[in-house]
Amino acid sequence: MKRYTIPTIFFTIGVTLQFLFYFSWVSFTLLAVSSLLLTLFLYSLDLQSLPNVSNPNLSKEDSITNNDVDPLKEHQIQSEPDALFDTNQKTAPDLSIANEQETQTKEIIWKIDPILFARESVRLEERNLFCDTVKEFPFSFTSLKLSSIQYVYFDGKDFKECFWQKSEMLVETDDNPVEWNDWEESRIRESLPVISKNKRKLYVPLTINANLFGFLCFATKESWLEEEVQVFWDESTNLSEKILAKREYAKVTKHPFTKLFTVSHFYQIAKSSFEASENKTLVLFKFIDTNFQSELAIGLHHLGIKQTVIGLGLFQLEDNLYAALIPNERLDNFSSFFQQFIEELDLLGYPSEVALGYSNQSIPDLKFDSWIKRAYTSLEESILYHAA
Numbered sequence: 001m002k003r004y005t006i007p008t009i010f011f012t013i014g015v016t017l018q019f020l021f022y023f024s025w026v027s028f029t030l031l032a033v034s035s036l037l038l039t040l041f042l043y044s045l046d047l048q049s050l051p052n053v054s055n056p057n058l059s060k061e062d063s064i065t066n067n068d069v070d071p072l073k074e075h076q077i078q079s080e081p082d083a084l085f086d087t088n089q090k091t092a093p094d095l096s097i098a099n100e101q102e103t104q105t106k107e108i109i110w111k112i113d114p115i116l117f118a119r120e121s122v123r124l125e126e127r128n129l130f131c132d133t134v135k136e137f138p139f140s141f142t143s144l145k146l147s148s149i150q151y152v153y154f155d156g157k158d159f160k161e162c163f164w165q166k167s168e169m170l171v172e173t174d175d176n177p178v179e180w181n182d183w184e185e186s187r188i189r190e191s192l193p194v195i196s197k198n199k200r201k202l203y204v205p206l207t208i209n210a211n212l213f214g215f216l217c218f219a220t221k222e223s224w225l226e227e228e229v230q231v232f233w234d235e236s237t238n239l240s241e242k243i244l245a246k247r248e249y250a251k252v253t254k255h256p257f258t259k260l261f262t263v264s265h266f267y268q269i270a271k272s273s274f275e276a277s278e279n280k281t282l283v284l285f286k287f288i289d290t291n292f293q294s295e296l297a298i299g300l301h302h303l304g305i306k307q308t309v310i311g312l313g314l315f316q317l318e319d320n321l322y323a324a325l326i327p328n329e330r331l332d333n334f335s336s337f338f339q340q341f342i343e344e345l346d347l348l349g350y351p352s353e354v355a356l357g358y359s360n361q362s363i364p365d366l367k368f369d370s371w372i373k374r375a376y377t378s379l380e381e382s383i384l385y386h387a388a
Contacts, residue, residue, distance in 0.1 A: 006042070011035040109303055109337075110344050118295035121302050125259045127153050127162065129250060130213060131172070133243045134163050138170050139216060142235065143228075150217035152178055159185070159214065178217075188215050193233050199223035204232050208240040211247075255316045258294050260301055266315035266323055273325055274368050277361065280311065281331060282371065284357035284379045285322040288386050293320045296352060300341065309334040323375075328360065355382035 014031040018024075110117070130153045139149055151163035160175040178185075180196070184203060187194035191207040202218040216236055218224070253265040261269075273280050285300070287293040297314060300322075304310030309330050315323045326334050345352050357379025359371050 007035045007038040010038065108344065109307075109340055110299070110348060114299050114345065114348065114350055115292055115295045117302075118292075118298035121298055122257070122259050123155075125250075125254075126247075127155065129246050130243060131162055133239065133246050135170065137239055137242050138165060138168075139236070139239065141167055143232075145220045145222050145224075146218055147221055148219045150178075150219070152214045152217065154212050154214040159188070188212075193229050195224050195226070195229065202229065202232060204229075204236050206236060206240045206243065208237070208244050211244060213240060213243045258298055258316055260297065260314050260316040260322070261312070263315065263317045266317060269312065269315075270323075270325060270372070271368055274361070274371060279328045279361065280325045281328055281358055281360040282375045283324050283326055283334075284317075284375050285314075285324070286355040286357075286379055286383060287320050288353040288355055288383065290350075290352045290354070292350065296345065296350065297322050303341070304334075304337065307333075307337050309337045353386055355379055355386055357382055 011031065014035075015028070018028060018031070134151050147166075149165040150161055151165070152159050153162045159178045161173050161178060162175070164171045164173050180201075180203070184194050184196060188203055188205050189212070191205045191210075191212055193202065193204045195202050200220055200223065202220075202224045203215050204218065205215045206213040216232075216239075218232055253261055255262055270282065285297070287296065290296065297316070297320075301310070301314040304324070305313050309326070311325045311327060311330075313324070317323055342352055342354065357375045357377070359375035359378060361371065363370075
């Protein structure tokens with residue numbers, strides 16, 4: 001009841017002032033209405049503060065919420081380790097752990113449409129390369145006038161901010177659009193530096209060999225001078241060279257369209273892994289009578305890396321033939337992941353058949369060529385099985 005003293009005091013002071021200075025029925029009516037509205041507002045606050053247990057519909061809503069079931073999760077089946085992947089580590093399974101895993105609901109692998117996911121992953125490949133280079137080689141704050149730096153990536157069409165730096169603190173941002181005028185943008189597109197009209201921002205392109213990767217925006221609380229432009233442009237050349245080097249390396253190791261590892265890179269990594277006796281199993285994938293083979297392979301690559309079950313990732317050996325080097329201790333997890341991968345594709349309307357070939361290093365004195373041939377032989381047997 002204490003809160004209702006506020007409108008009472010308000011009304012009393014208003015009436016007193018009217019009688020002391022000037023009284024009119026219009027102002028008195030407005031004062032009374034205002035006090036009444038204030039009282040009603042405070043009364044509504046009292047009603048909202050009542051405990052929730054007085055709501056008779058609460059238990060009904062709770063029961064409805066508890067009965068909500070994700071229909072996609074009902075169709076997910078806990079997979080068992082694939083018998084093909086025998087790593088000669090035959091240990092008795094822990095039944096208590098197995099039962100606990102069976103009761104747990106799997107997390108959905110595909111968050112968006114597989115085709116959209118694949119195309120977006122390919123589009124972001126160049127941006128990720130740019131971001132990785134910035135993280136590895138951030139710009140040094142060499143000028144006392146410098147307050148912050150924006151790192152902006154150019155995708156061949158638009159400029160989008162990806163990092164913001166304050167002193168030694170580097171913060172990754174969303175694809176925020178750049179706030180500038182047409183003249184400043186045209187100068188950067190021509191790979192030329194430019195100072196903003198208010199002299200507070202200096203735009204320096206990241207370019208080398210006629211390649212425009214993006215630009216750096218140097219902000220100051222003072223004003224930039226023309227003689228300072230060349231200094232920042234020269235210092236930004238180091239970052240441009242690092243980005244170009246990473247792009248050239250990616251051209252050698254990544255497929256130009258799918259951005260999966262190339263066949264030449266596969267033999268280099270596979271031979272190094274085999275000679276180092278890293279206990280990895282070579283698995284070959286062949287999509288059979290499946291639409292969007294490349295897109296599904298891209299999804300398998302990125303989702304497998306995210307789930308840490310597919311090692312370095314997928315290597316594209318031929319148009320529809322892919323390979324992976326999977327550590328033996330992750331084979332059980334990979335088998336479960338791959339089964340769920342195929343099941344969810346079926347639910348999403350992309351029924352898929354995949355032939356698998358495998359080869360591990362369990363045979364004594366096994367040569368590298370024989371290791372590769374055994375995987376291809378196993379793949380051919382799987383293809384014949386699917387054909388039958």
